[in-house]
Amino acid sequence: AQKVTQAQTEISVVEKEDVTLDCVYETRDTTYYLFWYKQPPSGELVFLIRRNSFDEQNEISGRYSWNFQKSTSSFNFTITASQVVDSAVYFCALSEPSGSGTYKYIFGTGTRLKVLA
Amino acid sequence: SAVISQKPSRDICQRGTSLTIQCQVDSQVTMMFWYRQQPGQSLTLIATANQGSEATYESGFVIDKFPISRPNLTFSTLTVSNMSPEDSSIYLCSTRGAVLPTMGEQFFGPGTRLTVL
Numbered sequence: 001a002q003k004v005t006q007a008q009t010e011i012s013v014v015e016k017e018d019v020t021l022d023c024v025y026e027t028r029d030t031t032y033y034l035f036w037y038k039q040p041p042s043g044e045l046v047f048l049i050r051r052n053s054f055d056e057q058n059e060i061s062g063r064y065s066w067n068f069q070k071s072t073s074s075f076n077f078t079i080t081a082s083q084v085v086d087s088a089v090y091f092c093a094l095s096e097p098s099g100s101g102t103y104k105y106i107f108g109t110g111t112r113l114k115v116l117a
Numbered sequence: 118s119a120v121i122s123q124k125p126s127r128d129i130c131q132r133g134t135s136l137t138i139q140c141q142v143d144s145q146v147t148m149m150f151w152y153r154q155q156p157g158q159s160l161t162l163i164a165t166a167n168q169g170s171e172a173t174y175e176s177g178f179v180i181d182k183f184p185i186s187r188p189n190l191t192f193s194t195l196t197v198s199n200m201s202p203e204d205s206s207i208y209l210c211s212t213r214g215a216v217l218p219t220m221g222e223q224f225f226g227p228g229t230r231l232t233v234l
Contacts, residue, residue, distance in 0.1 A: 033222065043207050045225040091159065095213075095223065102148065103213060105223050109159045 002027050004094050006108035013082050014116050021077040021111045023092030029053075032096040033103075034068065034075045039110070040088040048090075051075065082115045089113070118219055119144055119212045121226035129232045130200055137196045138229045140210030145190035150211040151183070154228075160209065166193045200233045207231070 003026040013019045025034065036048040049059065051068050059066045063080045079086055089110045098104040120143040130136050140149065151163040163183055164172040172185040186194045197204050210226040 035222070037225075043230055044227040045209065047222075047224075050219075050222050093223070105150075105162070105213070107160045 002094060002096060002104065002106050004092055004106050004108035006090075006092055006111050008111045009109070010112040010114070012114040012116060015084060016081050018078060018080050019082050019113065019115075021079075021090050021092075021113065023075045023077065023108060025073050025075065025092070025094045027073075027094060027096050029096040032094060035093040035095065036066065036075075036077050037091045037093065038088045039091065045091070048077075079113075082113075084115050084117050087113055087115045118214070118222075119146060119224045121210055121212065121224060123208075123210050123226040123229050125229060126227065127230040127232075129234060131234055132201055134200055135196055135198045136200065136231060137194050138208055138210070138231075140193045140195070140226055142191045142212055146212040147190070148213060149187065149193045150213070150223075151185065151193070151195045152209040152211060152225075154207040154209065156205065163195070163208075197231065200231075202233045205231055205233045 005024045008022055011019060032053045034051045038046040038048055049066055056068050056070055065078045067076045089112045091110045092108040094106045095103045122141045124139045128136055149166045152160045153163050154160050162175050163178045164174040164185055166172045166185045166187040168187050168190050174180060182198055184196045195208060207228045207230050209228045212224050214222040
Protein backbone atom coordinates (compact mmCIF):
# COMPACT_ATOMS: atom_id res chain seq x y z
CA ALA A 1 0.00 0.00 0.00
CA GLN A 2 1.09 3.54 -0.62
CA LYS A 3 1.92 5.53 2.42
CA VAL A 4 3.83 8.61 3.50
CA THR A 5 5.06 8.81 7.09
CA GLN A 6 6.22 11.95 8.78
CA ALA A 7 7.00 10.68 12.24
CA GLN A 8 7.83 14.10 13.66
CA THR A 9 4.60 15.80 14.62
CA GLU A 10 6.20 18.97 15.90
CA ILE A 11 9.74 20.29 16.10
CA SER A 12 10.96 23.39 17.90
CA VAL A 13 14.35 24.89 17.23
CA VAL A 14 16.08 28.11 18.07
CA GLU A 15 16.81 30.47 15.22
CA LYS A 16 20.00 29.69 13.29
CA GLU A 17 19.89 26.02 14.20
CA ASP A 18 19.78 23.43 11.44
CA VAL A 19 16.74 21.16 11.37
CA THR A 20 15.87 18.04 9.39
CA LEU A 21 12.33 16.95 8.67
CA ASP A 22 11.95 13.25 7.99
CA CYS A 23 9.79 11.62 5.35
CA VAL A 24 9.51 7.90 4.71
CA TYR A 25 7.34 6.53 1.94
CA GLU A 26 6.00 3.20 0.74
CA THR A 27 5.16 2.38 -2.83
CA ARG A 28 5.18 -0.59 -5.17
CA ASP A 29 5.74 1.53 -8.24
CA THR A 30 9.13 2.15 -9.74
CA THR A 31 7.93 5.44 -11.21
CA TYR A 32 6.76 7.99 -8.73
CA TYR A 33 7.28 11.56 -7.60
CA LEU A 34 8.01 13.02 -4.21
CA PHE A 35 7.18 16.51 -3.07
CA TRP A 36 7.58 18.85 -0.17
CA TYR A 37 5.11 21.62 0.55
CA LYS A 38 5.18 24.38 3.11
CA GLN A 39 1.96 25.59 4.73
CA PRO A 40 2.46 28.83 6.66
CA PRO A 41 -0.16 30.04 9.15
CA SER A 42 -2.01 31.79 6.33
CA GLY A 43 -3.02 28.36 5.04
CA GLU A 44 -1.88 28.26 1.44
CA LEU A 45 0.30 25.39 0.27
CA VAL A 46 3.64 26.49 -1.09
CA PHE A 47 5.41 24.09 -3.41
CA LEU A 48 9.05 23.55 -2.45
CA ILE A 49 10.41 20.68 -4.50
CA ARG A 50 9.51 17.83 -6.83
CA ARG A 51 11.73 14.81 -7.27
CA ASN A 52 11.16 11.85 -9.57
CA SER A 53 12.07 8.32 -8.59
CA PHE A 54 14.88 8.07 -11.11
CA ASP A 55 16.77 11.05 -9.83
CA GLU A 56 18.52 10.37 -6.55
CA GLN A 57 20.74 13.39 -6.67
CA ASN A 58 20.46 15.53 -3.61
CA GLU A 59 19.36 19.07 -4.16
CA ILE A 60 20.21 22.33 -2.50
CA SER A 61 18.28 25.55 -2.86
CA GLY A 62 19.57 28.30 -0.66
CA ARG A 63 19.10 27.22 2.94
CA TYR A 64 17.00 24.23 1.89
CA SER A 65 18.38 20.83 0.95
CA TRP A 66 16.81 17.48 0.24
CA ASN A 67 18.26 14.01 0.68
CA PHE A 68 16.54 11.35 -1.42
CA GLN A 69 17.55 7.76 -0.67
CA LYS A 70 15.65 5.00 -2.43
CA SER A 71 17.47 2.33 -0.40
CA THR A 72 15.71 3.56 2.73
CA SER A 73 12.62 5.02 0.98
CA SER A 74 13.31 8.37 2.53
CA PHE A 75 13.13 11.93 1.27
CA ASN A 76 14.34 14.12 4.09
CA PHE A 77 14.33 17.90 4.12
CA THR A 78 16.93 20.02 5.90
CA ILE A 79 16.74 23.71 6.66
CA THR A 80 20.10 25.26 7.43
CA ALA A 81 20.37 28.26 9.72
CA SER A 82 16.63 28.29 10.38
CA GLN A 83 14.71 31.55 10.58
CA VAL A 84 11.47 32.52 12.27
CA VAL A 85 9.84 32.79 8.83
CA ASP A 86 10.46 29.07 8.37
CA SER A 87 7.82 28.38 11.01
CA ALA A 88 5.10 26.43 9.24
CA VAL A 89 3.69 22.98 8.71
CA TYR A 90 5.65 21.00 6.16
CA PHE A 91 4.04 18.20 4.17
CA CYS A 92 5.76 15.45 2.28
CA ALA A 93 3.75 13.86 -0.52
CA LEU A 94 3.99 10.93 -2.91
CA SER A 95 2.50 10.86 -6.39
CA GLU A 96 2.32 7.64 -8.36
CA PRO A 97 0.38 6.33 -11.35
CA SER A 98 -3.06 5.15 -10.36
CA GLY A 99 -3.52 2.77 -13.26
CA SER A 100 -6.09 4.83 -15.12
CA GLY A 101 -3.71 7.27 -16.72
CA THR A 102 -3.81 9.56 -13.72
CA TYR A 103 -1.74 9.99 -10.60
CA LYS A 104 -2.68 9.23 -7.04
CA TYR A 105 -1.46 11.74 -4.53
CA ILE A 106 -0.78 10.80 -0.91
CA PHE A 107 0.12 13.31 1.76
CA GLY A 108 1.98 12.75 4.96
CA THR A 109 0.48 14.01 8.19
CA GLY A 110 2.79 16.99 8.27
CA THR A 111 5.46 18.26 10.62
CA ARG A 112 4.90 21.52 12.44
CA LEU A 113 8.14 23.46 12.69
CA LYS A 114 8.47 26.25 15.20
CA VAL A 115 11.53 28.43 14.97
CA LEU A 116 12.03 30.50 18.08
CA ALA A 117 13.78 33.83 18.03
CA SER B 118 2.11 25.53 -13.80
CA ALA B 119 -1.51 26.39 -13.14
CA VAL B 120 -2.66 29.41 -11.16
CA ILE B 121 -5.73 28.69 -9.08
CA SER B 122 -8.00 31.14 -7.30
CA GLN B 123 -10.75 30.40 -4.82
CA LYS B 124 -13.69 32.35 -3.46
CA PRO B 125 -14.38 33.05 -0.71
CA SER B 126 -11.03 33.02 1.04
CA ARG B 127 -12.76 32.55 4.36
CA ASP B 128 -16.24 32.50 5.81
CA ILE B 129 -18.03 32.05 9.08
CA CYS B 130 -21.34 30.24 8.74
CA GLN B 131 -24.19 29.14 10.90
CA ARG B 132 -25.01 25.52 11.54
CA GLY B 133 -27.49 24.09 9.05
CA THR B 134 -26.65 26.46 6.21
CA SER B 135 -24.74 25.72 3.02
CA LEU B 136 -21.72 27.36 1.45
CA THR B 137 -20.55 27.16 -2.16
CA ILE B 138 -16.84 27.54 -2.82
CA GLN B 139 -15.70 28.56 -6.28
CA CYS B 140 -12.46 27.53 -7.93
CA GLN B 141 -11.06 29.12 -11.07
CA VAL B 142 -8.00 27.88 -12.97
CA ASP B 143 -6.09 30.04 -15.41
CA SER B 144 -5.85 27.24 -17.99
CA GLN B 145 -7.98 24.36 -19.17
CA VAL B 146 -7.52 21.24 -17.10
CA THR B 147 -9.11 17.85 -17.32
CA MET B 148 -9.21 16.98 -13.67
CA MET B 149 -9.87 19.17 -10.67
CA PHE B 150 -9.68 17.99 -7.10
CA TRP B 151 -11.22 19.11 -3.86
CA TYR B 152 -9.43 18.54 -0.57
CA ARG B 153 -10.38 19.12 3.03
CA GLN B 154 -7.91 19.92 5.75
CA GLN B 155 -9.38 19.77 9.22
CA PRO B 156 -7.64 21.76 11.96
CA GLY B 157 -4.20 20.35 12.67
CA GLN B 158 -4.63 17.57 10.15
CA SER B 159 -3.27 16.60 6.77
CA LEU B 160 -5.10 16.94 3.48
CA THR B 161 -7.88 14.52 2.64
CA LEU B 162 -9.21 14.15 -0.89
CA ILE B 163 -12.96 14.71 -1.05
CA ALA B 164 -13.58 14.12 -4.73
CA THR B 165 -12.28 14.35 -8.26
CA ALA B 166 -14.25 16.50 -10.68
CA ASN B 167 -14.05 15.88 -14.41
CA GLN B 168 -15.77 18.16 -16.88
CA GLY B 169 -18.91 16.64 -18.31
CA SER B 170 -19.27 13.81 -15.85
CA GLU B 171 -20.27 13.25 -12.24
CA ALA B 172 -17.63 13.77 -9.62
CA THR B 173 -15.94 10.74 -8.10
CA TYR B 174 -16.09 10.79 -4.31
CA GLU B 175 -13.63 9.22 -1.92
CA SER B 176 -14.69 6.91 0.85
CA GLY B 177 -16.44 8.84 3.59
CA PHE B 178 -17.67 11.65 1.35
CA VAL B 179 -21.06 11.73 -0.38
CA ILE B 180 -22.62 13.86 -3.06
CA ASP B 181 -25.53 14.98 -0.91
CA LYS B 182 -23.16 16.55 1.58
CA PHE B 183 -20.56 17.85 -0.89
CA PRO B 184 -22.19 18.44 -4.28
CA ILE B 185 -19.70 19.45 -6.94
CA SER B 186 -20.18 21.16 -10.26
CA ARG B 187 -17.75 21.22 -13.15
CA PRO B 188 -19.39 23.22 -15.93
CA ASN B 189 -16.23 23.78 -18.00
CA LEU B 190 -12.51 23.05 -18.10
CA THR B 191 -11.48 26.02 -15.96
CA PHE B 192 -14.08 26.18 -13.20
CA SER B 193 -15.55 24.08 -10.42
CA THR B 194 -17.63 24.59 -7.31
CA LEU B 195 -17.87 22.63 -4.09
CA THR B 196 -20.87 23.07 -1.84
CA VAL B 197 -20.71 22.16 1.82
CA SER B 198 -24.33 21.40 2.69
CA ASN B 199 -26.20 21.47 5.97
CA MET B 200 -23.06 22.48 7.78
CA SER B 201 -22.09 21.50 11.29
CA PRO B 202 -19.10 22.61 13.38
CA GLU B 203 -17.30 19.42 12.28
CA ASP B 204 -17.18 20.88 8.77
CA SER B 205 -14.89 23.67 9.95
CA SER B 206 -11.83 23.16 7.78
CA ILE B 207 -9.74 24.59 5.02
CA TYR B 208 -11.08 23.47 1.65
CA LEU B 209 -8.55 23.42 -1.16
CA CYS B 210 -9.05 23.20 -4.88
CA SER B 211 -6.32 21.54 -6.88
CA THR B 212 -5.21 20.46 -10.33
CA ARG B 213 -2.39 18.25 -11.53
CA GLY B 214 0.16 18.62 -14.27
CA ALA B 215 -0.66 16.31 -17.16
CA VAL B 216 2.46 16.69 -19.27
CA LEU B 217 6.14 17.15 -18.63
CA PRO B 218 7.79 18.87 -16.95
CA THR B 219 5.00 19.12 -14.37
CA MET B 220 3.46 15.72 -14.88
CA GLY B 221 2.27 14.33 -11.56
CA GLU B 222 2.72 17.64 -9.76
CA GLN B 223 -0.16 19.02 -7.77
CA PHE B 224 -1.10 22.69 -7.83
CA PHE B 225 -3.23 24.16 -5.08
CA GLY B 226 -5.47 27.11 -4.70
CA PRO B 227 -5.06 29.39 -1.68
CA GLY B 228 -7.81 27.58 0.20
CA THR B 229 -11.11 28.58 1.76
CA ARG B 230 -11.05 28.71 5.53
CA LEU B 231 -14.50 27.76 6.78
CA THR B 232 -15.69 28.15 10.36
CA VAL B 233 -19.09 26.79 11.31
CA LEU B 234 -20.66 28.06 14.51
